[in-house]
Amino acid sequence: MKQQQQSDRKLIFDEEGIKSFAIHLKKIRIREGYSQSQLAFESGLSLSQIARIETARINPTLSTVFVLARTLNVPLSDLFNFQLSPKEK
Amino acid sequence: MKQQQQSDRKLIFDEEGIKSFAIHLKKIRIREGYSQSQLAFESGLSLSQIARIETARINPTLSTVFVLARTLNVPLSDLFNFQLSPKEK
DNA sequence: AATAATTATAGCACTTATGCTATAATTATT
DNA sequence: AATAATTATAGCATAAGTGCTATAATTATT
Numbered sequence: 001m002k003q004q005q006q007s008d009r010k011l012i013f014d015e016e017g018i019k020s021f022a023i024h025l026k027k028i029r030i031r032e033g034y035s036q037s038q039l040a041f042e043s044g045l046s047l048s049q050i051a052r053i054e055t056a057r058i059n060p061t062l063s064t065v066f067v068l069a070r071t072l073n074v075p076l077s078d079l080f081n082f083q084l085s086p087k088e089k
Numbered sequence: 090m091k092q093q094q095q096s097d098r099k100l101i102f103d104e105e106g107i108k109s110f111a112i113h114l115k116k117i118r119i120r121e122g123y124s125q126s127q128l129a130f131e132s133g134l135s136l137s138q139i140a141r142i143e144t145a146r147i148n149p150t151l152s153t154v155f156v157l158a159r160t161l162n163v164p165l166s167d168l169f170n171f172q173l174s175p176k177e178k
Numbered sequence: 179a180a181t182a183a184t185t186a187t188a189g190c191a192c193t194t195a196t197g198c199t200a201t202a203a204t205t206a207t208t
Numbered sequence: 209a210a211t212a213a214t215t216a217t218a219g220c221a222t223a224a225g226t227g228c229t230a231t232a233a234t235t236a237t238t
Contacts (some may be wrong), residue, residue, distance in 0.1 A: 009227050011193065012133070017155035036215060044101070046197050051216055058195060061148045061225080066106035070176040076169040087159040098197050100223065125185060135227050140186055147225060150195080 013059055017084050022056040024082050025068065029054075032072045043071040102148055106173050111145040113171050114157065118143075121161045132160040 029039055036054070040047040045067060052058045069079050118128055125143070129136040134156060141147045158168050 009192075010133070011226065012150075012152045012156055013194095014152040014155045018151060021151060035213085037213090044099070047215090048198075048217085049196060052195090055216065057217090059150045059152045061101075061150050061195070062107060062110060062154065063101045063103040063148045064195085065151065066103045066173055067101055070173055073176070076171070076173060077166055080165040080169045082165070084155055084159055084165060087162070098222075100196065102224095124183085126183090136185090137187085137228075138226060141226090144186065146187090150225070153226085 015056070018059055019056045020082050020084070021065075021080075022054050025079065026054045028072060028074055028079065032074065034072065039068070039071060043067050104145070107148055108145045109171050109173070110154075111143050114168065115143045117161060117163055117168065121163065123161065128157070128160060132156050 029036070034042075036050045037047055039045075040050050043050075045064065049058075049060075049064070053060050053064070065079065066076075069076055072079075118125070123131075125139045126136055128134075129139050132139075134153065138147075138149075138153070142149050142153070154168065155165075158165055161168075
């Protein structure tokens with residue numbers, strides 16, 4: 001029987017930032033008049049991926065975000081126009 | 090013999106955006122007075138990862154980028170203060 | 179020039195992002 | 209209320225991000 005070996009590598013999942021981004025993206029998508037399905041089609045991303053991002057289930061890559069910005073035709077400064085909580089020392 | 094089956098799924102790797110980000114990050118890191126190694130240590134990211142990002146070899150996740158922004162103590166608007174080439178229709 | 183410091187590469191293991199497909203749940207429309 | 213549209217969830221396969229470790233290459237320092 002192979003014991004389930006617990007890795008001690010700690011991967012980063014910045015839940016706070018990911019949630020903020022999710023909310024912000026949804027706001028912008030709606031503002032720009034896209035449904036998830038339209039955004040998926042026009043961007044070439046899958047619908048499931050769009051939904052996963054907006055529900056903060058995953059931690060998307062920069063390429064994915066860049067594609068969203070291009071499709072929505074908004075500058076990155078808009079898509080990232082929110083504050084991260086500062087690092088606690 | 091198992092033939093190597095080529096998948097037709099097309100994953101996104103936005104080379105142009107990734108390169109722009111790489112250059113921009115490096116500029117900011119140096120401006121803020123960090124070596125890659127310092128940035129790695131203080132952020133908890135691996136040194137190899139920092140290098141891979143700055144040489145545009147990989148497509149980092151948002152969490153990674155958020156951690157970098159926090160560690161460098163710069164707002165996202167700073168880290169994303171560059172232009173993506175617009176989508177060609 | 180020698181040495182030190184910094185940055186870049188490489189390989190492996192593990193975890194996770196993503197596409198795809200299908201279905202459920204929710205919300206809007208008639 | 210029924211129906212349609214939209215959004216959310218789920219499982220699987222595959223590609224890729226990340227940590228770790230080591231080493232090479234480059235750049236700065238003495």
